[in-house]
Amino acid sequence: MTTPFLLPPLRTTPQGTPRRVGVELEFADLDAPSAAACVHRLFGGTVAVENPHRCLVTGTRLGDFTVELDMRSAHSGKGGAAMLDPLRPLWGNIGSLVMPFEIAAPPVTVEQMPELEEMVARLRALGAAGTEASPLFAFGLHFNPEVARTDADYLLDSLKAFLLLAPWLRREIRVDVTRRLSGFIAAFPTPYAAKVVDPAYRPDLGGLIDDYLADNPTRNRELDLFPLFAHLDRDRLAAAMQDPHIRPRPTFHYRLPNARLSDPGWSLAADWNRWVTVERLAADRALLDGLGTDYRRAAEAQQLDGWAERVDALLAADPTLRNSTPGGAAGQDGAVDDSARDDSARQAD
8 A cells, every 4th residue: 555645734835836845866776877767758858868977857747857976076067177077987887886876856746746656666676776775875865845934933843843853753764874874964963952942942034044053064964954044045154154065945955764765665655744744743833832841851851862752652642743634535635645646657667
């Protein structure tokens, strides 16, 4: 039985359009042209092979996809030295043993996300390997959901909810040990989390950004807010952080999930639904403040080791945080099932 994609409590952007989600998926054992061909068979469009390690699939019915080796030295960028170009294919072949290929999908609505689940199944059938396939792999799944609002209260409540659920998320996801050791998805410092989840902590947007930058001067967090803050206040971020890799966009950048393509029991939906739990908690101020008070007590007493079990109790007491909304079945108000896929996504390769 397929896992349905749950809908977040807020479903439109500040412009009133349906919220969309960017998805980035890392894998190995399948080259860029083969993965691009898989995307093309599913979604149409035109494949452009820029080099053996970077392909574009443009004009698909979902938008434009990029498939590339996630190692910048493997393909020439602007101003790259032409004298090094003959070596790039070798770098790419070596890098693919440890560095992942990545598919960056265009932003899609939650209703369209089952189509990306089909893409995962096709990649798996072609031999794509996930992070669990080797101790050398540290492959992730990134979700980039558009924000529903840009005011400080909404962004702060979302951050509070994530900080409160982070220990539970790490346990539920069973974050790959190589990914944990890589440092790319470091947990937020406990003193910072305890400060932010305090019900009395209500800074304006500038204060929220300043405090975040002071305690988290790195993109390498489980939930990276640099792209969002760069979109909202580019000058403030630039004054504190010079990083050419930050791309301003009105999205959260949720980086914690594993990319487990080799595991037939793994799905995009399960990890997406955990993010929806974050958004549902963020939408309940009373619950958020009560849990924040409990977290601060546990942190002060150095008793956070059992915090994931505290979250278990919360979810047991209020199952709507994890399940479809009351009365919502798959494909209805509470969730989206893959039965809504366009028939063209079902055809065999």
